[in-house]
Amino acid sequence: MIPFNKPYLTGKELEYIKDAVLSGKISGNGIYTQKCNNFFEQKFGFKKALLTTSCTDALEMCAILADIKQGDEVIIPSYTFVSTALAFVRQGAKIVFVDSRADHPGIDEDKIEELITSKTKAIVPVHYAGVACDMDKIMYLANKYNLLVIEDAAQAIDSYYKGKPLGSIGHMAAFSFHETKNINSGEGGLLAINDDKFIKRSEIIWEKGTNRSEFFRGDVNKYGWVDTGSSFLPSEIIAAYLWAQLENLADIQKRRIEIWHHYFDGLSDWAISNNIKLPEIPTYATNNGHMFYMVCKSEDQRNKILSYLKENGVYAVFHYLSLHKSPYYNKKYKGIELSQSDRYTDCLLRLPFFYELKDGDINKIINLIKDMKL
Numbered sequence: 422m423i424p425f426n427k428p429y430l431t432g433k434e435l436e437y438i439k440d441a442v443l444s445g446k447i448s449g450n451g452i453y454t455q456k457c458n459n460f461f462e463q464k465f466g467f468k469k470a471l472l473t474t475s476c477t478d479a480l481e482m483c484a485i486l487a488d489i490k491q492g493d494e495v496i497i498p499s500y501t502f503v504s505t506a507l508a509f510v511r512q513g514a515k516i517v518f519v520d521s522r523a524d525h526p527g528i529d530e531d532k533i534e535e536l537i538t539s540k541t542k543a544i545v546p547v548h549y550a551g552v553a554c555d556m557d558k559i560m561y562l563a564n565k566y567n568l569l570v571i572e573d574a575a576q577a578i579d580s581y582y583k584g585k586p587l588g589s590i591g592h593m594a595a596f597s598f599h600e601t602k603n604i605n606s607g608e609g610g611l612l613a614i615n616d617d618k619f620i621k622r623s624e625i626i627w628e629k630g631t632n633r634s635e636f637f638r639g640d641v642n643k644y645g646w647v648d649t650g651s652s653f654l655p656s657e658i659i660a661a662y663l664w665a666q667l668e669n670l671a672d673i674q675k676r677r678i679e680i681w682h683h684y685f686d687g688l689s690d691w692a693i694s695n696n697i698k699l700p701e702i703p704t705y706a707t708n709n710g711h712m713f714y715m716v717c718k719s720e721d722q723r724n725k726i727l728s729y730l731k732e733n734g735v736y737a738v739f740h741y742l743s744l745h746k747s748p749y750y751n752k753k754y755k756g757i758e759l760s761q762s763d764r765y766t767d768c769l770l771r772l773p774f775f776y777e778l779k780d781g782d783i784n785k786i787i788n789l790i791k792d793m794k795l
């Protein structure tokens with residue numbers, strides 16, 4: 422059986438966890454948390470990086486920092502994970518869903534402007550599969566209408582737009598270290614802040630509404646409750662695990678990109694002759710080897726391929742039921758039809774993708790697919 426995902430252990434995780442435990446300081450914001458935060462600030466140029474317990478938490482912090490209130494509108498692609506919208510809905514936002522591009526499941530940048538109203542507060546582009554949205558177009562709109570841009574970079578670690586790291590372009594960004602992501606700590610996330618004016622408050626919201634971070638640095642001589650917030654920071658045990666992963670970032674990325682190309686080269690001709698779409702990477706974007714997907718001709722065809730692979734011991738999956746049609750949001754949704762989003766919901770299929778996936782197994786998957794009678 423070839424699983425869909427298998428979290429990769431670099432080998433140092435348990436050693437660092439043991440070190441964190443024996444240090445006697447295992448709550449948050451200790452040595453390993455600081456190592457990770459510094460790594461992200463230095464490698465990707467984020468002005469402030471704060472580890473969180475999930476990307477969902479990082480997005481909730483963004484919604485608080487953006488001061489989203491009842492009735493504010495936030496523009497989000499419908500084809501994304503629940504948390505992209507949920508974090509803002511919890512603050513009372515009305516979600517305005519945008520369709521995906523015809524050539525890519527990411528947000529259709531050209532359909533954003535028509536959705537902007539006087540109530541719009543923020544745009545939340547999602548870098549689907551780690552492939553950059555066209556950020557120049559999005560930042561242009563943000564400047565023109567005075568909006569915040571919050572990048573959902575959950576899948577986009579070590580990926581770039583015109584040479585700039587994803588997560589460093591918008592006012593804020595959120596990353597995920599869930600076990601299905603390139604770099605993982607089981608559950609885990611990161612808030613990246615790129616606009617100075619949010620830095621001070623981000624530390625307070627992170628630490629249950631207190632100015633504890635300032636106190637630890639010696640900037641103030643006592644700490645107390647100064648704002649809203651929650652317990653968004655992970656324990657040192659999680660940060661220690663993550664540190665072992667970050668030390669191996671380059672190696673992990675290299676192998677994942679190899680796997681991606683192995684699939685792509687193996688399936689290209691087959692895909693063209695069957696009118697099935699493989700991922701396209703725009704020239705302004707890089708590929709960080711987050712996932713390999715294909716877009717089938719119909720829902721029926723997609724489901725047939727999925728069950729055929731399963732019968733032959735390969736766990737492929739589909740994902741993202743358009744959020745505007747979800748049981749939770751569809752009653753509130755009064756917007757337009759989003760035909761591309763629906764198309765990806767029906768026709769997209771993801772193949773097994775993890776660091777330890779062997780070349781032999783990739784060949785087996787490719788050959789199974791090519792041998793299938795469509």
Ligand SMILES: *Cc1c(COP(=O)(O)O)cnc(C)c1O
Nearest residue numbers: 475476477502504575597598599
């Ligand atoms: C994985 C993912 C999330 C959620 O990440 P968690 O760390 O599980 O909270 C949010 N948005 C996108 C696009 C994702 O892929």
